[in-house]
Amino acid sequence: MSTQKIQFNINTFLFNKIMAIVLLISVSVNAQIQKTEPPFWYAGMQNPELQIMFYGKNIAQNEVSVSNNIVIKDIKKTENPNYVFVTIDTKNSPASELVFSFSKNKKVAFTKKYALKQRRPNSAQRKSFDSSDMMYLLMPDRFANGNPNNDNDKSVTEKANRSLPGGRHGGDIKGMIQHLDYLQELGVTALWSTPLCEDNDKAYSYHTYGQSDVYKIDPRYGTNEEYVRLSAALKKRNMKLVKDYVTNHWGAEHWMYKDLPTYDWVHQFPGFSQSNYRMTTQFDTNTSAIDAKNCMDGWFVPSMPDLNQSNPLVLNYLTQNAIWWIEYADLDGFRVDTYSYNDKVGIAKWTKAITDEYPNFNIVGEVWMHDQAQMSYWQKDSPISAIQSYNSYLPSVMDFTLHDAFGNVFNEDKASWSDGMIKVYDNFTNDFLYANTNNLLTFVENHDTGRFNHIYKNDFKKYQMAMTLIATVRGIPQTYYGSEIGMAGDKGKGDADIRQDFPGGWAGDTNNAFTKAGRTEEQNKFFDFTSKLFQWRKGKSVIHFGKMTHYIPENNVYVYFRYNEKETVMVVINNTAEAKTFKTNRFQENIKNFKSGKDVLTGKAFDLKDEISLDGKSVLILELN
Structure with missing residues (x-):
């Protein structure tokens, strides 16, 4: 055998051995690390501390180190050996690739690469929605099906069934992108979509409030990358993207709920206990401790485990997840679901951490209460909550008392001391209770309330009065998809009836309300009025801030x-x-x-x-x- 051939065989042998070792390491990494969250981060954040959660079978038996002279500030191992929480200091660290080493008996068992990425220019100073905007709320599953190929996905349970009112109908991110011209023509400047992260519930998953993975867009809506494209497409039109964020609960199918990091990651009684929904117990000086606990710690519904924001690991996880989405998807604001059901100390810390990182970032909280003083309590710098030395740091709340006034006022033709337009007038007489009335979200309906056009039997004149009000009073007007073409729906028949498919969003729809030619005469009457009103409002600073x-x-x-x-x-x-x-x-x-x-x-x-x-x-x- 020649020397060259011997050398070739040795080289081949060494190469094969090296590749086998690489493969073993790769298999070991895959076997050991199943999740890393956040999946990557950004250099140059105002808060340089980053807590990374590593998840894998018995991963806590390893010691952890990191490259690039990065300082590990803390390593937390919980009662569940499948988790390690590693806090590092990224101060002065440039965008780079880090390598985490996991060692056992002083030998490296496996490694994990981790990226610190470059932020967008002026990311921290990003602008947000305010009273110069008109916000449009839509439910993506019911708006438009831009990609029928993603209606079903093998990784999630519920499949598309448009004939089922409470089923998945197939609307998605691509459908939203395809109809941004429609929204722009309507006068929309900010888009609020109900949650888009994965919801793997077996049924009724279309509303997506029972999330099963908060770092992943539901595959039936599209991909994380498509969500980024939606954000970019909106910005090209000088429009803003508002993410619906849920801090209070996840879905029972969340991967972490199936293997909790700590027993108290969710509120345990043990197991499920229903919330009493009495949000007044959060500030009532006469309330009992048990009633306050059952409001904050009780579960919203049995399928939505209640997150424990008083657990620092939970709170940090939610905070970093929110900031990650802002950076990754270039978001312009949050609407926070069931804000006042959270642990009020924890949710204030969450809100402050986000607004410290982004001083101009607006967050509107769902505070579904029926008294201005009680709603004001939850707004930043409230004169009401100051009595108890509490500050939620929440910039904006939803004006539910104005919504309440819309319930029957336009049917009250004869005025009395308490009926008729005095209801609307009285709502504004209490504006002195708020810290910032310009930062109230005004609306006549949303995805949880009765449909205005059903309540008022599609009376166009009454629709004109309601839209004129929210377009010209203080605050940020929000409309609900389809009302601008006269869509109705009876909440008495269930939520699905107020969340019907937008006509024209699916191939084969006989009525395409996305175009003037496709709309009926009645639909055009509603649309043309709404468009004219909100296009006029766009340029009127006297309405925005007067x-x-x-x-x-x-x-x-x-x-x-x-x-x-x-x-x-x-x-x-x-x-x-x-x-x-x-x-x-x-x-x-x-x-x-x-x-x-x-x-x-x-x-x-x-x-x-x-x-x-x-x-x-x-x-x-x-x-x-």
């Missing part, structure tokens, strides 16, 4: 003004069935020297000298000249 003066309704006619140093807008809402004429001299403190007003909706001019007349169940939005 002051408000309103007048006690007389004969069920409500008049208010929005004004700043440059502009004044007069809004008149006649909630009676008959035409009304009223004198203008009562409003002289706001009319001042203005002689006339031009109606935004019709272009008609109105003389302000003596009196104004308008039809029954109608509105005027007058730009004063």
Whole structure:
């Protein structure tokens, strides 16, 4: 045998041995590390400490070290040997690849690469949604099916069944991207989608509030990369993406719930105990400890394990997950589900950590209460919660008391001491209770409430009054998908009826409401009015940030003004069935020297000298000249 051949055989032998070792190491890594969360991170964060969770069979039996002169601040091992939480200090560390080594008996058993990525320029100073925006809420499963090929996926249980009202119907991220022109034409500037992360419940998973993996977009909606493309597509249109974030609970199919890191990762009684839903126990000075505990710690429903934000590991996990999504998907805001059911100390820390990292980032919390003082308690710097030295740091809350007023007010043709437009007026008389009224989310409906067009039997004039109100009062107006074309739905028949498919979102739909030609005459009437109203609002800083003066309704006619140093807008809402004429001299403190007003909706001019007349169940939005 030649020397060259011997050398070749030796080289081949060594190569094969090396490859076998590499393969063994690879298999060992795969066998040992099943999850790493966050999956990667970013250099240059304001808070340099990062806690990485490594998950794998008996992984805690190993010692951990890391490359690149990175300092390990802490290593936490819990009663579950399948978890290790490693806290590192990334201060002054550039974007780079780290290598974590897991050793046993002073020998490296396996390694794991970990990326610190470069942040986008000015990421920390990103702008967010505010009162200059109109936010559009949609449920992705019910909006548009852009990719029928992802309707079913072998990795998740529930399959598409459009004939089942509470089933998966196939709407997805691609469908949202395909119809951004529609939203832009409507006047939308911020898009709030109900959650998109994986929900592997066996049924009713379409709403996605029972998440099973909070680092992964549900494959029936698309991929993480598609979500990033949605964000980028919105930004090209000067529109914003608001993520629906759930801090209070996960779904019972969450992979971590099946192998809890700690017994108290979720609230145990042991096991399930229903919340009493009495959020007042969070601040009631007379409440019993057991009632307060059952509100905060009780589960929302049996299929949604209640997360324990008082556990530092849980709180840190949720905080980092939220920040990871902001960086990764270039988000513009959060809407937080069931905000006031969380541990109030823990959720304040979560909120503050995010707004410390992003000072301009807006977060609106769902605080479904029916009293302004109680809702104000949850807003940042609230004069109400200051009494108890509590600050939630939550910038925005949802104006549920205004929503309550919309419930029947437009059917109350005859005014009384407590009925008619006085309900709307009274809502604003309590604005002094809030720290920031411009940062309230105003709405007539959402995915959990009755459909406005069902309540009012698709009465277009009543729709005009409601939309005019939320478009011209203080706060951030939010609309709900489909109402702009007259979509209705009876909540009495179940949630699925108020979450119907948007017509035209599926191949074969006979009515395509995404286009003017595809809409019916009635649908175009609703759409054209909504578009005109919110396109006008886009450029009106007097509406976004101006002051408000309103007048006690007389004969069920409500008049208010929005004004700043440059502009004044007069809004008149006649909630009676008959035409009304009223004198203008009562409003002289706001009319001042203005002689006339031009109606935004019709272009008609109105003389302000003596009196104004308008039809029954109608509105005027007058730009004063």
